[in-house]
Amino acid sequence: MMKEKLEEIRQKAVSEIEKATDPEMLNAARVTFLGKKGELTAILKSMKEVAPEDRPKVGQWVNDTRKAIEEKMNAAKEKMEQEQMNHRLANETIDVTLPAKKHKIGHRHPNTIALEEVEKIFVGMGFEVVEGPEIEKDYYNFEALNIPANHPAKDEQDTFYINKDILLRTQTSPVQVRTMEAQKPPIRMIAPGRVFRADEVDATHSPSFHQIEGMVIDKGITFSDLKGTLQLFVKKLFGEDTKVKFRPHHFPFTEPSAEMDVSCFKCGGKGCRFCKGEGWIEILGCGMVHPKVLKMSGIDPEEYSGFAFGIGLERIALLKYEIDDMRLLYENDDRFLSQF
Amino acid sequence: MKTSLKWIAAMVPGLTSDPQEYTDAMTLSGSKVEFFVKQNADLDKIVIGQVNKIEKHPDADKLVICQVNVGSEEIQIVTGAPNVFEGAKVPVVLDGGRVAGGHDGVKTEGGIKIKAGKLRGVASAGMMCSIEELGATRDLFPEAPEYGLYIFDEDAPVGEDAVSYLGLDDVVVEYEITSNRVDCFSLIGLAREAAATFDLPFEPPVVTATGNDEDVNDYVSVEVLNNQLCSRYTARVVKNIKIAPSPKWMQERLRSQGIRPINNIVDITNYVMEEYGQPMHAYDLDQIVDKKIVVKNATNGEKFVTLDGQEHELDENMLMINDGQKPIGIAGIMGGENSMITDDVKTMLFESACFDGTNIRLSAKRLGMRTEASGIFEKGLDPNNAMAAMDRACQLIEELGAGEVVGGAIDIYPEEKKEIRIPFEPEKTNAFLGTDIDAATQLAYLQKIELGYDEATKELIIPTFRQDLLSFADIAEEVARFYGYAKIETTLPRASATAGGKSFKMEIEDIARDVAEYCGFSQAMTYSFESPKVFDKLLLPADAREREAIKISNPLGEDFSVMRTLSLNGMLASLSTNYNRRNKDVRLYELGNIYLAKSLPLEELPDERMQFTLGFYGDGDFYTMKGAVEEFLAKVGLNDRLTYDPAAGKTFLHPGRQAKICYDGTVLGYLGEIHPVVAANYAIKDRVYVAVLDMPCVVDRASFVKKYTGIANFPASTRDLSLVVPKDVLAGQIEDVFAKEGGAYLENFELFDVYEGAQVLSGHKSLSYSLTFRAKDRNLCDEDVNPVMDRIIKALGELKVTLRQ
Incomplete structure (x- = not known):
């Protein structure tokens, strides 16, 4: 009798659960069958009417029924949640090709990007980055670099003067002298900075531009060290396949002096419009620090030797980023800057 | 060269x-x-032809039909050249040959191919050419007609290569x-x-003795009064001059050097100039008063007419060549009209001297006449070369039969330049270069360039023409370049430990760049010099300290004539460029120096102060800029004691929208909206916001020291305050009250609403703050917070700030 009744409840419950189409209906079924005032609870409450010896058996029946209903209920709930989730996900599909929401980040000047690359390479080789004044004494800019008064090189450089002793530095080389005066070897430094020459503005000239000076002073520094250091530098800057060529040249403050060419990174040295058909691009001037310069800066040339180099920063930036007009670097047009 | x-x-x-x-x-x-x-890159199959017969073209008035002997055969060529005549020897391009360009002198890359064909129905097997079609110019071949065929001399061998006959195969x-x-x-x-x-033999010209039995001293005397500026003066005399064209070989060489042949005398001086690098000058001896040369300085204000007919005013630092009466040439720069060689010259004086390079350079600069001679002299010549060139010139005079060289030479050379000696130190050279070149090889390199060697003293003897070789390093370079820079190995400096890296200042600048860019600003670079008009554009008062700018004595123009004393102009000019190019919402920053003189005129180097300048127009307002400034200052450890003072006193900023940025009482910089008048001066019709931070002040106070203070374990208690604030009371003042009265538990406060409008009492604004209190060791209760809130409200009352009802 009791068993039939429980079976009836179970069937009713299953039917209700199957009929449920949303969580509310399912919950209603739970309340109806399993709740405090539900039908199964009512049966349990009427257990006192059952003969004591039958009670464990009936109790077992009730529990089995509850378990069966609960299982059915949970399965239905799980299924319903799954469906709901699927439904939600389907509804929430978006067009991933719509434009991004961006916090607009600014752009670094190509000169700085190039400089940072150069700095990183040299700092990695143990070079210190130093600075010197942009308005400089004639002594540091010329005389201490073995360019005495009335030397034709002073004319060649088209110097801006403030007065006869003070000028706008035409090169970062005076930082060599200042560093040697202030520091004892071993010295490994680079000195980036702004320099000035009286050149009218055009696509390849600017009265204000940047150089990166470099210098190594120690015991036993050789020309082969100069070659090795600079070769390593350009391979890191322009790629492992870059070839270098050192050509004899003249600078008053180095001896021997050289200009360094790199194989054109556009055509790999075959010759193209970029390198004017030569396959090589001139990249920097360098040399062994002139013994006279060492001596003037208080370093004994018999004990120490060293090398120095000067790189045109704009030249690197123009080459690396294929910028065809130097004026762009100082106009600060957002459409230009945003490309870096 | x-x-x-x-x-x-x-x-x-x-x-x-x-x-x-x-x-x-x-x-x-x-x-x-x-x-x-x-x-001759673009010249092909061009021979000397001779026109044998000319007939009229049946269908063209301006064309003629020529039968031309080209050596191997006679060919028919139709031409329009006006100067063709029977018997003329002319350059002829044969069928399939090439010329360099048109007769207008315009060259075609790769040349123009000439093919046999028909001209107005008449067969033409080639082309007769002008000098321009051969890629040369009438300047170098003055005998060529202005329009028409180049006509060879009568000796020209028919059928031979015309290009090499003209010497155009160089x-x-x-x-x-x-x-x-x-x-x-x-x-x-x-x-x-x-x-x-x-590594081939070197055979310079062999100069032989010249001159007749006479003595030059009977013709002329020379006196040098300034041996400082004229270290050597040599002179020789040539008489019975026969002006004529120079021989073909000399003309060809001069032409290849780009020099136009004129006559034997001029050509010889030019030839020796090219060959020896020694400028020479020839005077008509018959025009030299007292037959006397005096080398001395000019007097101030003296006038002199050079051989180009120009009059120049001289000064006492210029060296002049004089005769017994008057100046006849500016030493090393240009001769005078009064003594120049003419076609009628009978006797001339050859001058080959060594003048001081610096003096020539400065004189030429002052005179505004940099001549070919001065350009050479200013490099500083070897006085020992002067006589060698003189003797070479006289040798050529005799060879060419241009005149009779008088015996002897005048040579005023009080202090002979001597060869110097440098120790030959092959091991030291190897150690310096990082090479292993044996001593014999090194010496061989040096001897190839005519350095002598004294075995006894192991010294190199440096010829005087190598005035650049002065010390060990110079010799090392000579060895290196003939050994080959390419052959020198590549090594890295043996490691002496060096720390490397950037300075603290540079690190702060790196952070400035990073933060500016995260805040949307792109990096600008502007010039360090600008126009003094900038100060007016920025409405700076007449006595503003910024007007005390360092002036460049030789600027490119007024626009680049003073060193900037503030960084705003570059920023505003750049924003203006962008605005006028219709770029929207532009944000720029710059890190660049300003230059502040300690005194003017400048006696010591000025203070160069790095400025971090930010500027923008478009999207954003004052508080956007303030945000960028604070993001930066927070990153360099300067967020805790930051205050803003509206009394910034900047004329170029909006009077109601500017503030000094202060940290712990020190002014770090300023920010604000650009004054509308200033914005208009820069042609920007939008609100512009700027901030300028003086980096030395920032760097002095910046710190990367950070200490962990723990994460709060107990919940916070927050209280909101909605305040009615008189308009002239600043939020900063209210926040000062919070900071002062907030006590130990006030963790944080935040402004979450600002309102000005109808619902607020007139003359007031509404500010709403959220205050967060927290203790590290326990839960706070009302008893902890309420008294603090009371104190705050009471203190705010003193500022006439009340709670909103």
């Missing part, structure tokens, strides 16, 4: 390299070749010679380098 490759090869027997090999090798040994021009090599190698501004100098580079 340029040279004819044929001329070089004449002094370097066995030099057979093609121009490209020559270029590469010379460049790598130190004589950088910029480029070379093969004169290669012209252009070098970049550095200022230290004065000797290489001559054919001899470069031939010496070429011989050493290719």
